[in-house]
Amino acid sequence: MWSFILNFLVASSLGLEVSPEEASAVGAVPPGYAQFTFAAYIDNWDYSYYQYPLRYYINTYYWNANQPGPIFFFCGGSAPIETFISTTGYIDYLAQQMQAIVVYAEHRYFGGSLPFGNKTYAPYNMKYLSPHQALADWAYLITNLKAIYQNVPVIAWGGGYGGMLSAWMRMTYSNLIDGAIASSAPVLYFNGTVDPNAFNAFVTSQYASVAPECPAYIASAFDYLESFYLNTTEYTRLQDTFETCNPVAEPEDVGLIVNWLQNSFTDMTLYNYPYPSNTIFPLPANPLTVACSYFNGVDITNVWEVLTAVRNAANVYYNYTGLNSCSNTYNPLSNGNFGNQQGWSYLLCSSLNFPFGSIKTTSMFGDEPFDQVAINNDCFTLWGRTPQINYASQWYGASNNPAQTWQYASNIVFSNGGLDPWQVGCITKSFGTSVVAFVAKGAAFMMDLRLPNAADPSDLAAARATEKTAIQYWLNG
Missing domain, CATH: 1.20.120.980 (Serine carboxypeptidase S28, SKS domain)
Structure with missing residues (x-):
């Protein structure tokens, strides 16, 4: 029942899942971030269709045009994007060290990125809500950003559902995404897997x-x-x-x-x-x-x-x-x-x-x-519809034999917490040297993306070091 x-x-x-009011309560957007909107297609497979304002925040404070660092691109999940900015401090922490631009992009249909305004959640308007439409939004946005910022490399980040999206972003748009950090990302949490x-x-x-x-x-x-x-x-x-x-x-x-x-x-x-x-x-x-x-x-x-x-x-x-x-x-x-x-x-x-x-x-x-x-x-x-139970396998290759899919992927780090129940559907073992996975003992959900804390378990420092080393390798060889 x-x-x-x-x-x-x-x-x-x-x-x-939080409200805008709760997003504000979680913590204000840190200094240095500016909010913009990008004209995204409501249907990325029908370019004649209407557009809507997709929200994103950008911080260029650490970036040096003479020695340009990468773009760290955070894939938002099912909440206002401010929520993620205020709870994932490690991305800013690392951006300062690597002179990176940081972009937090909102997911369509969440927060203020509403394709049909106050009619967005009418059942007949919901058919444009999907991971592949969200990824396509961001592909257009990233293309625009790369044109502005010297075509620098882009590293996708995400946690939970956003972690799934960051991995799928690298797999789908490898021409735009040089690598992905996928935290607590249950890409295997589907039927039969x-x-x-x-x-x-x-x-x-x-x-x-x-x-x-x-x-x-x-x-x-x-x-x-x-x-x-x-x-x-x-x-x-x-x-x-x-x-x-x-x-x-x-x-x-x-x-x-x-x-x-x-x-x-x-x-x-x-x-x-x-x-x-x-x-x-x-x-x-x-x-x-x-x-x-x-x-x-x-x-x-x-x-x-x-x-x-x-x-x-x-x-x-x-x-x-x-x-x-x-x-x-x-x-x-x-x-x-x-x-x-x-x-x-x-x-x-x-x-x-x-x-x-x-x-x-x-x-x-x-x-x-x-x-x-x-x-x-x-x-x-x-x-008025039923789930497409094979969606992940059809679009991204989720399988009860992960090697069939992930042996063809590259430049992804799957980070997992030893205390996080989502790990039962996550990639926890590496596939070669290009798809790296680890489980940080004593760490909880998306903990590696949080600002380092003196109370962190010892494994978490090593996990973050792995992520940093992987990014440096993707950027420099």
């Missing part, structure tokens, strides 16, 4: 690693909630216990609480940094450890003790500052930013058919088998 909602909430973390249950099993293992008893408490909370779906006599108490902003009046409202919880425990795994962070919401250092601490001394057989504790644990993610007066279970990720949610929902229903599932023997989230038929039905109801 909850399959598509479940997939949407879990997969949204791949694109840092990855075990649908692996992601949630990995999340569960991370909680067990910080507190062995923690997954059992979380699992019991999901069991208790499942028993309440049709027990309307307990809806008022559920509403009070979870302090929901909206009434709990229907079984669907109980399902929203379930999804609210799963999203929090999943995203805390992704952003399990050893220092305080503010990627989507403000988080403490080591949020998994903090969340699990709320189960200390709780009687696992006491329903309401467990549910109160699991609410407090989830609020380490949603409300660590204590500023929210209620739990927004209806729309937990975007606080009303309907547009970005619609865009990501459409991608999941078209080109990015991520197979998520959960089985009770390996996951604290209980039994929620991956069900393509249910997802197809949900997508048809939402968008």
Whole structure:
């Protein structure tokens, strides 16, 4: 019943799904950046069609026209581009050393890059939202930038969905892109390539690693909630216990609480940094450890003790500052930013058919088998279409035998965090000397792209050194 909602909430973390207001809260755009728009074709395969303003930011502060460095081109994901500028400080850090121009390009249909203005998310206007259309936008933009800046080399960067795009950008437009850094990029997370249950099993293992008893408490909370779906006599108490902003009046409202919880425990795994962070919401250092601490001394057989504790644990993610007066279970990720949610929902229903599932023997989230038929039905109801399940293999070559695809690629570094559950669908082994992959132990989602921090695990410094060395090799031989 909850399959598509479940997939949407879990997969949204791949694109840092936040609203413009939250993007501003994450951090202001650093000094030196100027915002511009580029006239991009709505349909890059029909040049007579209309154009729209694609937003991008550029920083030329470190660049020296007499000794020109490269362009570092960041491929935006499913959020306003400001979000990525303020949370990927390593690119600026390295640009200063390499005298690079830095460009952050927004993804069509997200942030302010809306092809049809306030009608962008009408179902009949959504057909132009796809990875290949976004890559073509950027190919035109890069061509324009190279004409201005002495035809310098271009290095693509990206993380999560943007990391997938940076790798695909190098594969598709090798005439424009000299190399790509693809962080936490699950280019193999498609049907027939990855075990649908692996992601949630990995999340569960991370909680067990910080507190062995923690997954059992979380699992019991999901069991208790499942028993309440049709027990309307307990809806008022559920509403009070979870302090929901909206009434709990229907079984669907109980399902929203379930999804609210799963999203929090999943995203805390992704952003399990050893220092305080503010990627989507403000988080403490080591949020998994903090969340699990709320189960200390709780009687696992006491329903309401467990549910109160699991609410407090989830609020380490949603409300660590204590500023929210209620739990927004209806729309937990975007606080009303309907547009970005619609865009990501459409991608999941078209080109990015991520197979998520959960089985009770390996996951604290209980039994929620991956069900393509249910997802197809949900997508048809939402968008009047079903996912193109072979999209990645047809366009970019995703395969259950990665060597068949990646032996022909070149100049890509796939960086992965040892704590990041997305690694189950990522390239984690190198293919020759031209497609390099590594897993940095102790690092979480996209952590290598963040500004270096004294609390970073030791492997992360080596990971960043690998990226720098690869870029120098691509540029200089």
